[in-house]
Amino acid sequence: MRIPPMGQGLAVLAALGGVAVLSIGGVAGYLFSLHTASWSSQNRALDAQILAKEQEVRRLRYELEFRSRFPELERWSDPLGLQPADGRQYGLNVHQIDTLAAQRNQHIADQLPRVGGAKGYTPQARDQIDTLIDRVATN
Template identity: 70%
Template sequence: MYQTETMAWSFPERARSRIPPIGQGLAVVAAVIAIAVISCGGIAGYLLSLRIAAWGSQSHAIDVQILAKRQEVQRLRNELDFRSRFPELERWSSPLGLQPADGRQYAQSVHQLDMLAAARRQHIADQLPRVGDDKGYTPQARQQLDGLFSDVAN
């Protein structure tokens, strides 16, 4: 019994005696330094992720600006194409009966729009050449129109 007690008491004394008191202090300092290094690494990783997110946000904003500029360039190209064809439109405006928009082309209601469309269809039908028994448009009428357009073009 005496020996078991001695062994029980001797083990902690030996364990204490193996690490000197100054070594215990260094172990605490080393643990604190390790915790500080790990904390600094975590903070650095967090700041790096914030930096990457900010960079991605800037990249997205630049992409949006580029898309807006591309759409503006496309709109300007379309306008330039139209304006380059404007002399041709002016040349063909009188034979084709093209006119600039006026107030009558903007309807106040659906009923008024239907009336305007019917009147325009009737106006176009009246200008088409009639051939035969009041049938309206026929292939001969198309040939006559093509002949008129070629005469005007020459």
């Protein structure tokens, strides 16, 4: 069966029309996805701005609450003997702070019980720990 020449022309036009409709649909879909992505990006930017403003409001609220306590602190400073901090309450330099921290750590280490006496780890201590763990596990 042969398609007459007039029918061939219509078939070609129909095929071209189909391709055009599909192309227009593809371009429209692409443009719609770009619009959606742009809208989503704007929403994210607005969300970030809102979050920043909320944090600013929270910071200002804390500062306002803190400053509102100043009159009360001033009123109670004399009866309670409150005074602002001075330089003597801070370490003179980093070396002094390191020395104090090392002394504190040594004091804490001295308070801890030593396993196995002065020499540290012993197999007996490991056996005692294993026995203790077994008792806890069975209970």
